[in-house]
Amino acid sequence: MQSTNQVTVILGREFDDPLREKLMNVLRQLGAKPVKSTERYVTGSQDLQLFDVILNEQLLHIESETYIGLSISGPNDLVQQVRRLVIQPA
Numbered sequence: 001m002q003s004t005n006q007v008t009v010i011l012g013r014e015f016d017d018p019l020r021e022k023l024m025n026v027l028r029q030l031g032a033k034p035v036k037s038t039e040r041y042v043t044g045s046q047d048l049q050l051f052d053v054i055l056n057e058q059l060l061h062i063e064s065e066t067y068i069g070l071s072i073s074g075p076n077d078l079v080q081q082v083r084r085l086v087i088q089p090a
Contacts, residue, residue: 005075006076007073008071008073009071009079009080010070011023011071011072012069013069014065014067014070015064023072026082027082030081030085033054034051034053035051036052046065046066047065047066048065049064050063060074060082
């Protein structure tokens, strides 16, 4: 049974390129499909990048925001699965 609880988990720092690359690799390996191209906004010292993917017929939202970090939002079970795969030791 799939959880309908929506959660947001911060995976790490917003400018951690290896972390971002690992997240993208995990999403590709799991078969995630992009919903649309990445959106980027810069306002003063704030830099915000957003993109959405469909994974297992569910929407995941990924954000990278200055001072907040790299986060993933969506159904709890799916977010936790992705988080575990991204933060597991190499």
